[in-house]
Amino acid sequence: IKCPERSARAQKQISDLNYISFSNIIRDQSCSVSLSLCVALSVRLGRRSVFVALLAVAVGVYLLPSPIDPKPHVLKGPPPALEGPLAVNTRLQKGQRLFTGKLHGPESFTADENGNVYTGTVDGKLWRIGLDDSLTLVTQMGQNLPECGFSTDYEPVCGRPHGVRVDRHGQLIVADSYFGLHSVDPTTGEKTLLVANSQGADDVPFAFLNGLEISSQTGIIYFTDSSSRWGRRHVKLEVIEMNSLGRLLSYDPQTESVTVLLDSLYMPNGIVLSPDEHFLLLAETSIGRILRYWLKGPKAGTKEILMDNMIGYPDNIRLSDHGTFLVGVTTPRFRKLTPPFLDMIAPYPAVKRFLAKVIPLSLYNLLLPRYALVLELGLDGELVGTLHDPEGRLTWAISDVFQHRGRTYLGSTDLPFLPVLEGWDS
Template structure:
């Protein structure tokens, strides 16, 4: 054996250092390498997925062009607005037998309503009877609404007939006993040079001479109500129809989603809810203030739909979406950020967005001067959902809904 071979045999072996967790440095180096590979791969994947999304958001057109709106901080849920679960005491009527009973009227104890399939229904005890259909064709989806028709506001006139506002067709008078249907004002007729795209609610004088009604938009139809609400366009109007002269005139213009209307007990003013702005206007139709307008109540705790008289001399307001305080109002947050609205509507459909809006049904009673008197709540909409109207009759509140497959009834004496 040579001297060099002997030196190679006597060379000490390199010691292997073991860490506390029993892993060798080579293993740690491998793990670091794997971690770097994972991070690089993740970042590349995120970039690959995000870049097309951002590109799509840049290239896609938004269906709305919203302007920034400013709302006051919502009123706190204390006192008359204190959250409760009183609406959960309501009973559901005709469940899964009708859809979207938006508005309610009664002749004696017989209830009448209009539904999402374009029909006017008579609800007598446990029976449902169709008394009129304002449109034609299939009524299966929202895209069918323009031909099918969508009855919204409904009132009883002095002669026992029903006055109905159809979102697509116009104003009608319906005789519930003979089934005769008369078109009073067609949506095809321009009013002061502008079409009516979304006839909404109405209120009628005791003598039946005047009908005050809302056209929520000249641009958007009822089937696009969420687009109208989120865009905040001010093309809505309060209109007056004279049943004798057959004339229609504009009383108020530049309203953002005008909705429910209600005559005062003395018929000297009309209340009109401006849904997008969470407030109610008062327009004087007689007396010294005739032609004048002011705010009856502003900064409501939710976005108002229909307005109806209460037995106390005040008014019932139905709201399907609230502005929580304490809490976070997403709709208030978005109102001042139109760029976020644009992005949202580039990516999501109306139906998807409606499902994302938290359910919270709120019924509010206002005094004759517009003060908050009392409120009934159903947090999460467990029993009462998508409430659109509060109709008081015989000690009960009948709760209309623009979407729910039932009608609700709440016993006021039990609260």
């Protein structure tokens, strides 16, 4: 900077000051640029670290073996609309809960000639409900441990009774998921093993005994093995996998022989004989349909689809007091903004394998709506009515619908109470 009117000394001072100011500016800008570079570099490195970590996790999950081996499956179509006989109502809200905290998961029911009702629970126990609603322990199917009922890890030790019926001799016939088919004295609780899971049928052991029915004409016991791979405590994997690994079988008490009636079934669950015992109905839970298997007549030994693409996943099927079939729906299958979860993943085995790796079994319950639904079918399989509890006020996830002496008992696999309806609101 040159100023002619100023002295050389003054000019030098000004030049020195300008140099110092310019140097300070350069230094400050350098620091600012350095800081920006440092921040940008840190962000970039942080993002890269996160990406690398996520990539490592993804690769690790990919390399982990999946517990399931699903096949692609496409359901028949979207679930039916909630209209006509399926229209929403509140008929299931007109009941009460019994034995809260005492009965945990009363899944299926039967009654003796004296009017007592029997049921099995998740802790491996078999109970008698008296006419005065008294509760009496009949027997423990396995070991009676403090942990029974609190964790599914102990089910193979404690037992889990599913289907239960009374035979012609007044004995209880019980299908235990882990211990096989038993006869139980309802008075003493003494158990007699009929067929062990390890014995199975046709060189295939049982893994998940479930539904049960007894012919009043022949005494033959019909029962289902829901899967040859998964036990009761892994039922969610069985549903997601959607493979046809189940069977319908019969046991003849006279010959003590087991016969495979149907195989390659999709999680066969509840079964019921028609009033004339010409056929039985069978629920295939994981695929949402009901089969009819003919026992007599020209179609004997054959099966046909009675109901498909159902509004929910059927569990047990029972005869009502007024000559219809009642179907407990364990999980509804409703059309909302998006298709039902199981519908969406059904065609994609890779998605199923991934979900089975990363999602704990207990978290799948969060995907299930708290909704109760019962279907009423005519003898030819036509839908004649439904009962709903849209908010789950009384119950949800119904496993059985058993009518006895004017009362309707609603089963469940895990709920800590027994819902009942007094009368039948039709």
